[in-house]
Amino acid sequence: MPPTEPGSPAPPAPGRPLPGGLVVHRFAPTGRPAAEDARAALFVRTVERGFYEPEPTGEALDQLLGHEHADGRTYTGVYEAGADPAVDRPVGTFAGFGKRLHVGGGRDVDALLVSAVTVAPSHRRRGILRALMESELALAAAAGTPLAALTASEATIYRRFGFGAATALRRVEVDVRGDAALAGPVSGTVRLVEPAELAAIGPEVFERTRRQVPGSVERMASYAAHETDTVAGDRAGRGGLYAAVHHDDGGTPRGYVTYRFAGWDTEPATVRVSQLYASTAAGTRALWAFLASLDLVERIAWRSAPDDGVLEHLFADHRRVRTTHREDHLWLRLLDVPAALGARPYAHDGEVTLRVHDRLGHAAGDWRLSVAGGAAAVGRAAAGAGAAAPDLELDVADLSAAYLGGVPAEVLRQAGRVAEHRRGAAAELSGLLAPDRPVHCMTGF
Numbered sequence: 250m251p252p253t254e255p256g257s258p259a260p261p262a263p264g265r266p267l268p269g270g271l272v273v274h275r276f277a278p279t280g281r282p283a284a285e286d287a288r289a290a291l292f293v294r295t296v297e298r299g300f301y302e303p304e305p306t307g308e309a310l311d312q313l314l315g316h317e318h319a320d321g322r323t324y325t326g327v328y329e330a331g332a333d334p335a336v337d338r339p340v341g342t343f344a345g346f347g348k349r350l351h352v353g354g355g356r357d358v359d360a361l362l363v364s365a366v367t368v369a370p371s372h373r374r375r376g377i378l379r380a381l382m383e384s385e386l387a388l389a390a391a392a393g394t395p396l397a398a399l400t401a402s403e404a405t406i407y408r409r410f411g412f413g414a415a416t417a418l419r420r421v422e423v424d425v426r427g428d429a430a431l432a433g434p435v436s437g438t439v440r441l442v443e444p445a446e447l448a449a450i451g452p453e454v455f456e457r458t459r460r461q462v463p464g465s466v467e468r469m470a471s472y473a474a475h476e477t478d479t480v481a482g483d484r485a486g487r488g489g490l491y492a493a494v495h496h497d498d499g500g501t502p503r504g505y506v507t508y509r510f511a512g513w514d515t516e517p518a519t520v521r522v523s524q525l526y527a528s529t530a531a532g533t534r535a536l537w538a539f540l541a542s543l544d545l546v547e548r549i550a551w552r553s554a555p556d557d558g559v560l561e562h563l564f565a566d567h568r569r570v571r572t573t574h575r576e577d578h579l580w581l582r583l584l585d586v587p588a589a590l591g592a593r594p595y596a597h598d599g600e601v602t603l604r605v606h607d608r609l610g611h612a613a614g615d616w617r618l619s620v621a622g623g624a625a626a627v628g629r630a631a632a633g634a635g636a637a638a639p640d641l642e643l644d645v646a647d648l649s650a651a652y653l654g655g656v657p658a659e660v661l662r663q664a665g666r667v668a669e670h671r672r673g674a675a676a677e678l679s680g681l682l683a684p685d686r687p688v689h690c691m692t693g694f
């Protein structure tokens with residue numbers, strides 16, 4: 250939908266009306282500095298305030314606006330009637346933008362990414378989030394977007410809108426005292442580089458890696474600034490960033506890691522990984538061999554490690570790897586069932602019928618998923634009197650959680666979220682949806 254002009258409320262979107270006295274303005278950041286884009290500047294400052302973050306100013310604000318523009322974000326702000334978005338803060342914020350999500354087998358699907366969701370304390374629990382979310386999902390569905398995605402501040406908010414947690418992240422600590430040997434072979438070279446050098450290879454290595462990791466979305470514009478240590482202003486935490494690049498035996502860059510030393514006051518002596526991407530398994534092993542052999546360092550900590558168990562198997566001694574926290578990460582919401590299921594690859598042939606409940610209607614109904622030769626045909630299944638009962642009955646949130654294969658449908662059956670009307674059907678769906686590689690979302694947004 251085209252952004253509206255300053256001061257003119259957007260036409261009502263399909264979906265739930267806003268609570269009385271409030272209006273919506275929809276616009277995109279122009280990419281110009283804050284002084285020339287006051288409403289976008291006030292919008293992003295209000296978002297930061299909504300998460301209790303310091304509000305960016307000066308160079309940091311200009312850089313943030315540039316990144317948001319580059320990502321193609323559209324802002325939807327809820328304002329008091331008569332407010333001027335260039336001067337008055339929104340009481341509700343919501344950002345939507347399109348990126349591609351990898352779904353396995355080298356295939357991507359278009360996703361609506363949802364971010365910057367905040368409501369002012371003065372206006373909470375009056376239905377502002379509900380009105381925004383339902384309207385924006387309806388617009389995305391009408392535009393043919395197969396699914397929506399977000400990351401959540403709390404796990405109890407988004408299921409009601411049909412989102413299910415499809416991937417998880419974990420915090421790990423790896424004890425690298427003594428000889429932290431790897432189980433497998435290590436090849437190629439890893440060398441320290443200036444972070445600025447990642448400007449040349451970072452985007453390509455990230456993208457090549459992403460295209461192999463189901464659950465990963467294209468990265469945000471801000472990533473380049475983070476990995477080259479050029480985040481502006483006091484948002485930066487700047488300085489002390491190390492970068493190392495892995496080249497394979499043929500001299501091609503296959504992975505990189507950025508990290509900071511936690512300081513001599515931290516015991517045991519700790520290095521904190523910021524980013525670690527490798528487009529080959531050999532690259533992952535080489536980067537970890539490099540980290541594990543850093544002199545004077547006793548522990549490697551990583552806040553956003555994949556939840557795939559690779560790290561444990563990577564070290565000869567599994568117990569060097571300790572998970573200190575695990576959390577849902579990427580939440581998905583199918584909007585177009587045939588498009589979403591048809592976009593991903595399948596491990597083997599089979600057929601399952603599903604009755605999907607969706608309070609918002611987008612995915613609701615009886616569906617037949619037939620897989621032949623690794624490709625799916627998805628159509629409406631016969632419903633009503635005389636029709637066979639569906640094999641499985643589930644909410645769209647649970648189908649969305651199971652979609653990438655990281656959460657087996659059989660697990661959801663055992664948890665009481667999926668009703669099985671044909672014995673073994675949940676395990677069959679788990680088998681059909683099994684991912685070609687462990688699922689993980691490499692991107693935060």
Ligand SMILES: CC(C)(COP(=O)(O)OP(=O)(O)OC[C@H]1O[C@@H](n2cnc3c(N)ncnc32)[C@H](O)[C@@H]1OP(=O)(O)O)[C@@H](O)C(=O)NCCC(=O)NCCS
Binds near residue numbers: 375
């Ligand atoms: C989360 C937030 C955006 C909710 O906005 P809101 O306008 O108060 O939400 P609504 O009034 O539209 O609530 C819609 C429904 O969600 C529920 N809900 C809202 N916030 C919730 C929360 N934090 N936890 C659990 N349920 C929540 C409401 O109870 C309501 O439930 P219902 O289905 O019974 O009607 C707001 O509380 C906020 O800004 N929180 C801080 C920032 C944040 O965490 N944002 C989310 C980022 S992912």
